Amino acid sequence: MELDKAIKERKSVREYLTKRIPEEKLMEVLDAARYAPKAGNLQNFYFIVVKSKKRKEDISECCKNQSWMKNAPIHIVVCNKVKDIKRLYSEQGELFSIQNAAAAMENILLKATELGLGTCWVGALDFVKIQRILKLPDDVRVEAIITLGYPKKIPRTSRKYDLDKIVYFEEWDKKK
Ligand SMILES: Cc1cc2nc3c(=O)[nH]c(=O)nc-3n(C[C@H](O)[C@H](O)[C@H](O)COP(=O)(O)O)c2cc1C
Incomplete structure (x- = not known):
């Protein structure tokens, strides 16, 4: 699939089929995370793959009772080991560690x-x-x-700002 197509077809899916995800596909999705950029090349993110019904129910409850989550075949819990990055970047480390994890997550979403x-x-x-x-x-x-x-079904595309609303040139609020 073209990158552009994946970027535009990715949508937040909250209704799933019960169909099993082959292990190779799961691993391909997780592998994509490793290729994301990382501050100082420090890999602070870890993933816990949760498939068990009870654990997924417990997790959904802890996500403000988002009950639709229970029906997703897999929960990938993205974990962040901040300490190493903080050691290297002190105060900025906290932010970098979150950005690292977010970049890895986007790779996962696109690969999926x-x-x-x-x-x-x-x-x-x-x-x-x-x-x-x-x-x-x-x-x-x-x-x-x-x-x-x-x-289960492809969600509608969410509303997006037009580019000219979010892009400035040279300084804040300056249009071309
Ligand atoms: C930081 C972040 C937190 C989010 N948290 C939730 C959430 O708790 N529950 C949920 O259903 N969607 C959550 N979303 C998904 C957004 O609602 C969704 O990306 C947004 O509405 C745009 O829709 P789209 O992903 O289909 O383009 C989150 C997205 C991000 C980036």
């Missing part, structure tokens, strides 16, 4: 789209509760969750 899979980035969550469910060490933080599965 290319493979005909649907995803949704879920950021509304109770970090502490999920940390407990997944037995994360204290220095590992949950950044977000990606739900993954074959879409």
